Amino acid sequence: MKHVTTRSAGDTAWAINPRRARDLRVAAKATPGDTKQHNRTLVLQTLYVSGPLSRADIARATQLTKVTVSGLVAELISEGLVEELGQRESQGPGKPATLVDLARSAHAIVALDLSDDKLLRGAVIDLAGRTHARAEAARLDAQGIAVTGDAACELVIELALTLRDASELPVLGLGVGTPGVVDADGVVRVAPNLGWEALPLRQILTERTGLATTIENDANVAALAEYSFGDTSEDFALVRIGFGVGAGIILGGRSIPGSQFASGEIGQVMVGTDLGIDAPYNREQVLEHWLSVPTLTRALEAAGPAGREQVLREAGNRLGVALAPVIGMLNLAEIVLSGPPELVDGTLADAAYEILTRRTMPNSHDTLVIRTTGQGEDLILRGAAAVVLRERLGVS
């Protein structure tokens, strides 16, 4: 029934993953200053999420003492990040509270969206999410061809400068959502669409604009926007259907960058086994072949009005097939689709959902939600702004 053996120790000690030792160098010590930083951010975050509050409210919400909160708030006020709003009209006994809030209209963020192949877009957005100015720059040259490489980079710099100068508010930072692979240092490792390779965009923009700059992949910032301003859960993927197809992934409330900063590259994966299970890589069998805006548009034109449903259904089906293993693997709660509503909404999304339920077991999909984004046109701009909020204020 039961079998017990006692051995002399010393046979098979384990070895510790050598790469972990290296990581340790990164693990930082903590100081009292870190404690303060943490609590400061906690206060900011509380205000950010829960609107105007009294110091006492903040103390209750954060579990910090009134004394500590008063000190932190005073500091934040002196930095201009928080402002007093006057007294709350008293409701019940006790001294009336003085309300404080993030100075939402006192700072702005410059956000850029480089995801479109024809038009670079940008905006000045304040901390309340209000747009104060917009600017666009056509990516086309005199011959009507999209500019790339250094010329495109110059266009981006110009756009950033224009918006920086258009802002009447002090600018907290510059956030950029760009297609391509962006590493943790803000270097665009590769962005075929823009003709960039190993372009240190963050450094360039920081130098040229004087603004604290953050660069991230467009699908990632889109996911962050959805997470910050949508009604998402903590585990979801946003699939962006545009010139290409890419995804941004949030797990446990954290953005997933991938080992090579190339997460979300779902568009280039083969879908289905139409050509046999061991068929070689074939561009006609990758997800983008069915799902990108250019190919979808072409297919819809070719099919005519009668074939429209069929084309959209096929696209949704393929998306479902591609996502099924991801859903099973990650136990996602939600898939958010972003793309032209007339293409994505309805049939396409429905078909994807149906295929997902057909290809994964109920456990994996019975709480799954699939829906389209409610953030509209400004998804990327908002995401770029959210990235700056996260980096500069620890708020998100």
Add this chain to the structure above:
Amino acid sequence: MKHVTTRSAGDTAWAINPRRARDLRVAAKATPGDTKQHNRTLVLQTLYVSGPLSRADIARATQLTKVTVSGLVAELISEGLVEELGQRESQGPGKPATLVDLARSAHAIVALDLSDDKLLRGAVIDLAGRTHARAEAARLDAQGIAVTGDAACELVIELALTLRDASELPVLGLGVGTPGVVDADGVVRVAPNLGWEALPLRQILTERTGLATTIENDANVAALAEYSFGDTSEDFALVRIGFGVGAGIILGGRSIPGSQFASGEIGQVMVGTDLGIDAPYNREQVLEHWLSVPTLTRALEAAGPAGREQVLREAGNRLGVALAPVIGMLNLAEIVLSGPPELVDGTLADAAYEILTRRTMPNSHDTLVIRTTGQGEDLILRGAAAVVLRERLGVS
């Protein structure tokens, strides 16, 4: 070329994700005590991965001052977690260093592996990874049928008690790797194989054994074992081929639990589109149909020696098809396979790799490594021990 508009603010403020406000309740304030806890863990972690060191070495490695390190080390020594090893023979001028190290042979962990359908396994393992005792309990009743439900639970408790009592060292904690879905409170939400549903296993074991207990899914602890003691990167998935097929995922060095604590359920996902793209869910088309040990064994018997390669190749192919979207999506650096070596090693792994390279774009797979685990039979036991180390010492 460029088009700038300045709007009055106030048009479209963003709304903050309402679920975030709720999460805030979890976000905790920091106190000076947290700082100390952090640094204490940092010292432990440093000793854990870098072997015996002098106090001065630790100070250099952690960036803490010698004074702080001396204080923390003194405390850890008084708790019995760290011990002085005597002087290092001097090499060069200066006072010779006194070496200290984790008291690796002074504490033990009781680890249980419930993943096998016939045999519950357990061991007493010290902090160096040496096995001090082993015990097993057959899951079969008098009729030779695997016990489930409460009877299985009793068997687990007995096994834990046996090992606890067999340990001559003080026991730091009890770690359990079990099949099924386990939530953050150590409740087994569902484990069909063991006939458990909503079983508060952690609570039960804590009460019955008096040991600090941690329960996690078997594939997750396997991944953690590989991450702790293998030579993995920070972004990988471990695919466990056993009675079923499940996976554990580590991204950025963190374990991914999934929104419903059910990550890694890759075995129940349909693979390929043999029956058409919109075929209904079919157990004959899910990954486990080709890849689990029982089905593989059966297929190999049916095929005979001549068909062996073909069967293994097909299984590897299916695994590759299922993993391709996951690889593209997560940009994993590595896939680790765990299962009977005679089945998994070689043809199966090779086929999976080849399919992966055929179904994902080079960017996604050109640095991808696929290999089998080097942790052997004790993978789950080691993982269960690693979980306890992580929970109790913050070390991993």
Add this chain to the structure above:
DNA sequence: TTTATTTAGTTCATTAGCTTTACTAACCAT
């Protein structure tokens, strides 16, 4: 009208923890 109660926010002394500076201990080399 006066008094008690309640809530907001501040002042002050205390505690916890890390750091700097200064020191002793112990070793090597000249």
Add this chain to the structure above:
DNA sequence: ATGGTTAGTAAAGCTAATGAACTAAATAAA
């Protein structure tokens, strides 16, 4: 011996959070 080097400790100081006591300003009750 003496100077230089490294390990480790002691004492004082700085930062940050805390608890107790206090003031301020309102409502409710007597």
